[in-house]
Amino acid sequence: MNSAILISSQTKSNDLIKSLKQGVWREFEWLQNEEVGIFSTQEIERFIEEEEIHDRTTLTENSAQSLKSMSSGERKNALLNYLLQRTFQTLILVNPYDNLDTEKVGLLKTKLEEIGNRIQLVQLLTRASDALEITQSYFCFRNSTIEKFADRQTFLRTQANHTEIANQIPEPIEVLELPIKTLISFKKVSVSFNGKQVLQNICWDIRPGEFWQLRGPNGSGKSTLLNMITGESHKGYGQDLTLFGLKKGHGESIWDIKELLGYFTPAMIDRFRGYHTIENMLISGLHDSVGLYQKPSHKEQELALQWLTILNMSSRKNDYFHQLSQGEKRLVMTARAMIKHPPLLILDEPTVGLDDNRINFFVALVNKFAHDSRSAVVYVSHRTEKGLRPQKCFDLLPTKEGSKGLINIT
Ligand SMILES: Nc1ncnc2c1ncn2[C@@H]1O[C@H](COP(=O)(O)OP(=O)(O)OP(=O)(O)O)[C@@H](O)[C@H]1O
Numbered sequence: 001m002n003s004a005i006l007i008s009s010q011t012k013s014n015d016l017i018k019s020l021k022q023g024v025w026r027e028f029e030w031l032q033n034e035e036v037g038i039f040s041t042q043e044i045e046r047f048i049e050e051e052e053i054h055d056r057t058t059l060t061e062n063s064a065q066s067l068k069s070m071s072s073g074e075r076k077n078a079l080l081n082y083l084l085q086r087t088f089q090t091l092i093l094v095n096p097y098d099n100l101d102t103e104k105v106g107l108l109k110t111k112l113e114e115i116g117n118r119i120q121l122v123q124l125l126t127r128a129s130d131a132l133e134i135t136q137s138y139f140c141f142r143n144s145t146i147e148k149f150a151d152r153q154t155f156l157r158t159q160a161n162h163t164e165i166a167n168q169i170p171e172p173i174e175v176l177e178l179p180i181k182t183l184i185s186f187k188k189v190s191v192s193f194n195g196k197q198v199l200q201n202i203c204w205d206i207r208p209g210e211f212w213q214l215r216g217p218n219g220s221g222k223s224t225l226l227n228m229i230t231g232e233s234h235k236g237y238g239q240d241l242t243l244f245g246l247k248k249g250h251g252e253s254i255w256d257i258k259e260l261l262g263y264f265t266p267a268m269i270d271r272f273r274g275y276h277t278i279e280n281m282l283i284s285g286l287h288d289s290v291g292l293y294q295k296p297s298h299k300e301q302e303l304a305l306q307w308l309t310i311l312n313m314s315s316r317k318n319d320y321f322h323q324l325s326q327g328e329k330r331l332v333m334t335a336r337a338m339i340k341h342p343p344l345l346i347l348d349e350p351t352v353g354l355d356d357n358r359i360n361f362f363v364a365l366v367n368k369f370a371h372d373s374r375s376a377v378v379y380v381s382h383r384t385e386k387g388l389r390p391q392k393c394f395d396l397l398p399t400k401e402g403s404k405g406l407i408n409i410t
Pocket residue numbers: 069070071072073074099193194198216217218219220221222223224225
């Protein structure tokens with residue numbers, strides 16, 4: 001029986017999977033006796049860790065490329081191919097389309113519908129609209145219980161409506177103004193890896209206050225482009241790339257860049273292991289660290305409280321960050337990236353894994369921030385996020401000679 005279970009971004013999917021396999025839920029008791037494979041981003045992260053720490057290349061035995069250096073789409077394919085070589089009777093899929101471009105989502109759906117005729121699929125989804133057409137029974141995991149829906153229509157009706165944020169975005173303590181007209185300037189920048197051309201003659205200027213969406217299919221070079229801005233990639237050296245008025249490779253340090261940048265990508269949370277309160281986590285955005293390592297000032301605490309009020313978390317300022325759900329952590333980390341109104345804010349696929357309710361709130365927050373602040377915003381996403389209002393899109397269009405860039409005014 002192919003099933004879909006709607007979960008929220010608060011749900012700890014690993015715990016839910018464990019309880020499903022242990023037969024805690026009557027509706028899924030049959031899972032106890034099954035060979036179960038798991039298809040999720042967390043599983044991919046686990047295999048990457050195995051590769052890095054133990055040098056085990058389970059998913060990439062027949063590939064010249066490491067799992068870590070693969071794009072999200074390539075990683076998903078590697079995991080799916082691995083799972084399909086085993087003899088599982090059931091596959092549990094956790095948000096299988098996260099990080100995939102529209103074409104890959106279509107291909108994966110076709111593949112899963114075909115697999116769903118042979119083995120059982122249990123989909124754990126934060127977005128109701130992701131449920132496969134071949135799904136036969138629909139559930140929701142809410143208040144620690146599993147509830148059954150009468151049919152697909154009732155299940156789909158759970159999707160929330162668009163929301164707006166009424167509060168003004170809090171002003172920063174210090175305004176970071178740069179006396180320049182262009183924050184970032186790529187002029188005919190090209191990148192290749194091991195002879196494979198990824199980016200070709202990219203020209204892109206980001207000016208103060210602009211709201212961009214960066215789009216492109218899996219592997220088109222979005223992260224490669226962003227990594228040249230954040231300093232995570234050395235591919236910008238020797239090219240015509242200007243970051244905050246400084247030509248790349250002319251003495252700028254990673255700290256100079258960090259000061260001017262707000263950045264959030266969900267992987268930051270997966271790698272973060274520290275113990276900090278939510279309040280301190282937010283304030284750490286003013287100090288360019290993840291987690292606070294000094295006593296916060298009264299002004300900083302006041303500012304954090306204003307942000308927590310926007311996030312509807314003001315009563316929880318002293319809770320520990322690691323105790324939050326995935327969705328709550330995302331919101332706190334996004335606000336952390338916004339708190340100092342950096343000249344440039346980069347949000348890299350921030351809504352992956354969030355549920356429909358939270359996505360609506362998140363989109364409203366980003367729209368509001370882009371509108372109220374003087375920060376430029378670059379928002380990376382495969383999905384056309386309903387309600388998001390970027391002014392311009394930078395589209396990467398893959399060709400045999402690497403991706404070309406195209407600017408679209410929305
Ligand atoms: N360090 C590396 N070594 C080899 N190849 C790499 C490396 N980094 C990126 N690539 C390759 O460059 C291409 C672009 O990767 P990138 O991660 O920038 O794409 P992306 O558009 O961000 O993809 P996705 O949407 O899937 O995250 C991919 O084919 C990827 O495998």
